[in-house]
Amino acid sequence: MTQTIPISSEPPLAVEMRGIVKKFPGVLANDHVDFELRSGEIHALLGENGAGKSTLMNVLAGLYRQEAGVIKVKGKPVEFHSPRDAIKAGIGMIHQHFMLVPSQTVTENVLLGLDNPRFFMRLPQYDAKVTEVGERFGLKVDPRAKIWQLSVGEQQRVELLKMLYRGADVLIMDEPTAVLAPQEIEGLFEILRSMAAQGKSIIFISHKLQEVTAIADRVSVLRRGVATALGVPAKGVTRQELARLMVGRDVVFSLDKKPGNPGDVVLEVKDVYADNDKGLPALRGFSLNVRAGEIVGVAGVAGNGQSELAQVITCLRKCRKGQILLNGKDLSAQNALFGIQHGMAYIPEDRNRVGSAPNLSVTDNVIMKKYRQPPISRAGLLDMNAATKLANELKEAYEIIVPHVSTPVRLLSGGNLQRVILAREISGLPSFMVAVQPTRGLDVGAIEGVHRLLLAQREAGAAVLLISEELEELLSLSDRVYVIYEGKSMGEVKIGSAEPDESLIETIGLMMTGSPLEKIHKEGVGAHG
Ligand SMILES: Nc1ncnc2c1ncn2[C@@H]1O[C@H](COP(=O)(O)OP(=O)(O)OP(=O)(O)O)[C@@H](O)[C@H]1O
Ligand SMILES: [Mg+2]
CATH class of the missing domain: 3.40.50.300 (P-loop containing nucleotide triphosphate hydrolases)
Incomplete structure (x- = not known):
């Protein structure tokens, strides 16, 4: 039994x-x-x-x-x-x-x-x-x-x-x-x-x-x-x-950032005031500049005016006061098309609504800014073969995983959609680029890839404005970092090519919570503990 x-x-x-x-x-x-x-x-x-x-x-x-x-x-x-x-x-x-x-x-x-x-x-x-x-x-x-x-x-x-x-x-x-x-x-x-x-x-x-x-x-x-x-x-x-x-391979966590060689000022934001969607002040006298061949970071806790800053620069939002100059030209009376025509690239925060057209194919999404130019446009007509060829080249170069470039982008995984946007924006060889949270939602390998692409833009002489909440990302890529708090600049710090030291990180942390750099210098870091 x-x-x-x-x-x-x-x-x-x-x-x-x-x-x-x-x-x-x-x-x-x-x-x-x-x-x-x-x-x-x-x-x-x-x-x-x-x-x-x-x-x-x-x-x-x-x-x-x-x-x-x-x-x-x-x-x-x-x-x-x-x-x-x-x-x-x-x-x-x-x-x-x-x-x-x-x-x-x-x-x-x-x-x-x-x-x-x-x-x-x-x-x-x-x-x-x-x-x-x-x-x-x-x-x-x-x-x-x-x-x-x-x-x-x-x-x-x-x-x-x-x-x-x-x-x-x-x-x-x-x-x-x-x-x-x-x-x-x-x-x-x-x-x-x-x-x-x-x-x-x-x-x-x-x-x-x-x-x-x-x-x-x-x-x-x-x-x-x-x-x-x-x-x-x-x-x-x-x-x-x-x-x-x-x-399936080792991922490099440190980047090879060559010493910078900044040129002329490409973007200048001068004492800008702007409101947010609710009509409340979002930017309150904010200023910064970006030179050719440098990456300038904007650090800050989310919701301190970063989105609005990117929008006024890309002409998607009006300034109430102040001036924005791109290569010396005033942007205040312009629209987004002006930016495209003057070599501005934009990697927006919201990739689903602002960054892409979900129901359109990968091809349509990558040619969006190029359909007026040859070889995509010939005698005013869209050359679909040229467009498909370009899309396939970009798919290869940016490792976009998708069975066919005619696939609507809403079916792409989050990270692959981001690659489509990057491919479109960077392949236009921009002279100035605004990147907002460019690595959000990306895997480690892809983050490494985006960081390399941004550094390559810098080496090619583009001016890059990098708005990010990832301090580590800002410190490893930027030449200078501005800190934004409640729509105002708390100051600007230079980032050397060596590993940033603890006191620098602490200083930026204090600025992010509203202490202007001047005050920190006067009183010393410890006084704020
Ligand atoms: N509804 C769908 N129709 C067609 N293909 C799809 C669909 N959903 C997912 N896929 C494809 O299946 C694969 C896996 O996608 P999935 O969204 O599961 O990836 P993931 O691991 O979540 O990626 P991510 O980190 O980018 O979000 C991708 O190649 C994607 O394009
Ligand atoms: Mg997913």
Whole structure:
């Protein structure tokens, strides 16, 4: 008489994916991928742009149906035909682009799509319920606020609340920190830790290796649709090791920046005042200049006027006062076409709306600024063969992963869309370039590539204005850095070619929180501690 005794007392995995295959026309996005998620863990999913991370998670969240492979939730096989099915099984995904209704309140958004049509009659009760769920996980947000009134960080909390309210045990976050300012990231991490401590399992997609080592318990890596690491403990894993797993080669973390050789002033911003979209002052007497052959950085905490600065320079926003000169010509009465005709390139912050036309092909997007010139335009007609040829050359040179250049860019992965924009802007050999957060959402290999491209622009004699929230990026690329705070310049620091020392970083940090450089010099760094 034998008795079956369970061999292992290990709890079943929260999620188990085996041999997942997902194809798109011309792309094998997931090639027999395995993935395991334990209960109560924070699991980072890494991989280059286009590696298949979002696809794998969309399969898990019921958005895509896999062609092969099985998914088990708490040990039981499941089949999802819609996100609704996945949510019923306790799996909720927060996408890169939020799906909230701006004109409705937080509570209304949380309840949206649930089967209680008359909820609005008892809204106060629901407000209390939403608040209660929020408090349990440290998600502070006013249930009666309208979505449009909320910051991006708050909107993200609403998305989380929505999933928690539906009883999700597994939360998938697709690049949640890409949209957050540095000071909001720590807040999100606290929320994630609190959720994990209460038994929720979290999948966290990110390109920032330091974030992964800071927050994750384990790490899985995809490379070109194939899993190259499956649940490696995050403690002790180095940036180099992770980068190698993702890219398949060593990634250089230090750049070869040649000594600068600045020429004439190309851009001059003189005492500029401008308002933001809400009509409030965003730039309040800001000045800077950029010379040929140099990269000038603008550092600052998000929301201190950086976006508006880029917009007034590219003629997308009017100045209220002050002057902007490009090669000595006043830009104030011009429009964006003037900039294009005078060799200005622009890598905008918002690649989906400002930077590209989502429904148009890769070809259309790369020729956008060139369709008036030969060889693309001949006798006033568009030469589609020449356009396709150019697009294919750029696809090759900028390593844009896409089956065909006729693919609409909305189907590209985040990082590949960024490459399309870079290819368009840089291939025009600009004399002046404004780059806003040019590496946001890019993988380590691609970041390295963009940094090289920017340095190459500098060596070719272009004037580059680099607006970034990544201090490390600014320090490694710039010749000079201005710090912007509440629309004003806190001063300008020179960056040598050697590693920047601690006191310089500390000084910039103080300037970013509103101490003018002059004052710091007068009082010494320590006085501000
Ligand atoms: N709906 C779709 N139709 C066609 N191709 C798609 C679709 N979604 C993704 N792809 C392709 O599948 C591949 C994997 O894309 P995916 O979005 O999963 O990458 P990712 O790892 O999330 O990249 P990123 O870091 O850039 O966001 C890419 O080549 C992408 O172009
Ligand atoms: Mg993605």
